[in-house]
Amino acid sequence: MQVLKDLLVSSPKKIVITTHQKPDADALGSSLALYNYLKKYHHHITVVTPTDYPQFLFWMPGNNCVINYEENDYNRNYADKAIEAADIIFCLDFSSWERLKKVSNSVKNAKATRVLIDHHLDPTVEADHKMWYPLAAATCELIFDFICQMGDKHLIDIEIGECIYSGIMTDTGSFRFPSTSKKIHLIIADLIEIGVDNSKIHRMIYDNNSQEKLRFLGFVLNQKLHVIDNMNTAYIAISKEELAMFNSQTGDTEGLVNYALSIEGVIFAVIIIEREDAIKMSFRSSGDFKANEFASLHFEGGGHKNAAGGKSNTSYKETLEKFLNILPSYQQMLNAEYQSQPNLIPC
Ligand code: 5GP
Ligand code: MN
Numbered sequence: 001m002q003v004l005k006d007l008l009v010s011s012p013k014k015i016v017i018t019t020h021q022k023p024d025a026d027a028l029g030s031s032l033a034l035y036n037y038l039k040k041y042h043h044h045i046t047v048v049t050p051t052d053y054p055q056f057l058f059w060m061p062g063n064n065c066v067i068n069y070e071e072n073d074y075n076r077n078y079a080d081k082a083i084e085a086a087d088i089i090f091c092l093d094f095s096s097w098e099r100l101k102k103v104s105n106s107v108k109n110a111k112a113t114r115v116l117i118d119h120h121l122d123p124t125v126e127a128d129h130k131m132w133y134p135l136a137a138a139t140c141e142l143i144f145d146f147i148c149q150m151g152d153k154h155l156i157d158i159e160i161g162e163c164i165y166s167g168i169m170t171d172t173g174s175f176r177f178p179s180t181s182k183k184i185h186l187i188i189a190d191l192i193e194i195g196v197d198n199s200k201i202h203r204m205i206y207d208n209n210s211q212e213k214l215r216f217l218g219f220v221l222n223q224k225l226h227v228i229d230n231m232n233t234a235y236i237a238i239s240k241e242e243l244a245m246f247n248s249q250t251g252d253t254e255g256l257v258n259y260a261l262s263i264e265g266v267i268f269a270v271i272i273i274e275r276e277d278a279i280k281m282s283f284r285s286s287g288d289f290k291a292n293e294f295a296s297l298h299f300e301g302g303g304h305k306n307a308a309g310g311k312s313n314t315s316y317k318e319t320l321e322k323f324l325n326i327l328p329s330y331q332q333m334l335n336a337e338y339q340s341q342p343n344l345i346p347c
Contacts, residue, residue: 001149004115004129008150012042013087016079016112020094021050021101022250025205027093028053029167030117030139032062034090036159037147046082050101054251056208060166061159069103079103086112093139095123095132096302117142121292121304137179140167144187153190161196166205173258174202216246220256227260231327232267232334234260237320240274257282267337268294268330270323274316281319283308289330289337298326 007013017034019027031047038045047066057063067079083089083106095118097104107114116127119136136142144164147156156164168188172180175188192198220236227234236256246252253273260269261284268291269284281299283291285306292308295301301310312319 001129004113005150007088007113008038008041008043012044014082014085015043015045015088015090016048016083016086016107016110017045017090017092018048018050018083018100018103018107019092020099023049023051023053023057023093024254025057025170026138026140026167028057028060028063028066029163029165029170030092030143031066031090032060033140033143033160033163033167034092034117034146035062035065036157036163037143037152037155040152040155046079046086048079048083048103050099050103052250054254055249056205056251057166059204060163062163070101076102080106083107083110083112086110088113088115091116091118091125091127092143093118093120095120095125097125117146122302135179137177137181137184138167138171140164140171141184141187143167156190156194158195161191161194162201165191165196165198165201169198169201170205210249210252212247213249213252216248216252217256219246221259225260227263227266228327229265230335231331232265232338233270233327234263234266234268235270235272235323236260237272237316238274239316240276243274257284260284261286265338267334267341272312272316272319272323279312279314279316279319281310281312281323283310287337287341289334294330298322 015038017031019031035045035047048069049066050069052068067075069076069079089107089110089112091114100107114127115129116125117131117139119134119139121134123132131142131146133142147153168184224236224238225234257269257271260266267286267289271282273280283295285291290305292303292305295303295308295310299310299312301308303309
């Protein structure tokens with residue numbers, strides 16, 4: 001930390017901050033919190049995202065400076081040059097290179113000092129400095145710690161605070177996941193004390209739905225949600241045509257899988273989405289059922305025990321068939337996990 005601190009405070013540096021594809025509020029929030037903080041040292045900073053991200057994050061302070069790598073050639077060239085020339089590259093909220101998509105080559109080949117700040121399991125990203133805590137609730141929590149460890153807690157202003165608040169709020173499921181520790185509440189208390197408007201941020205992120213997004217949600221819950229009772233599993237599969245029917249935008253499918261998990265008796269929830277380039281899958285589980293193991297064994301993915309993702313390069317139909325064929329081999333495990341959980345409905 002001291003080496004990094006000396007590097008950051010000695011003189012203005014060329015810095016790149018990057019995060020995972022389709023950034024969520026924690027990925028973008030940690031990137032922009034760090035951006036707003038490092039600006040105070042007059043560094044030259046470029047924030048690069050591998051892809052676009054949902055519009056409900058555009059309000060975040062610093063959003064205007066973000067370069068979306070895949071948007072056009074100008075952005076790609078600009079980002080590649082910044083990465084090549086950088087003294088320091090911060091890699092935030094991801095643990096494997098594939099999550100950087102096409103940005104990964106330039107970052108891997110850059111001569112810059114690399115700093116990884118992340119809370120995902122099994123990091124395979126090599127870095128000169130690592131602030132890696134899989135028990136952290138959010139990368140934004142680690143950015144708060146990072147600023148404190150730099151001795152700069154007093155520099156956390158409303159802009160930085162809003163970004164940090166957003167990432168912690170969303171990655172803790174609005175402060176309800178087990179990761180919501182006392183420390184998290186103390187950080188949030190500090191942020192509210194400096195003037196961060198928690199209620200405003202909640203509205204900006206959760207109450208900015210388009211009509212089409214809500215009608216899409218209605219369609220999915222009504223027609224696409226399937227429950228397999230004897231396997232304590234629920235799944236949703238959405239085709240390209242269905243996405244197009246509702247003019248679905250980046251972010252519109254986020255959180256759908258959680259509805260499936262919220263059904264009484266469901267231990268394992270899966271969503272399969274036919275995207276342009278591949279089939280994207282999200283896995284959610286409760287208790288000890290390891291969604292990340294399922295994802296990595298069968299669908300080239302990984303993640304956390306209760307929240308994981310993966311993909312498939314076969315067709316949409318074949319992917320769904322593969323999933324349904326694999327599932328029965330987990331039946332015993334799923335049933336046992338259900339039996340071991342407290343029964344909320346008295347018999
Ligand atoms: P989501 O389902 O929200 O896209 O992702 C949930 C978690 O699963 C993420 O925080 C990330 O750790 C992990 N994840 C999602 N997609 C992938 C993937 O393709 N590969 C790996 N290794 N992890 C993923
Ligand atoms: Mn995160």
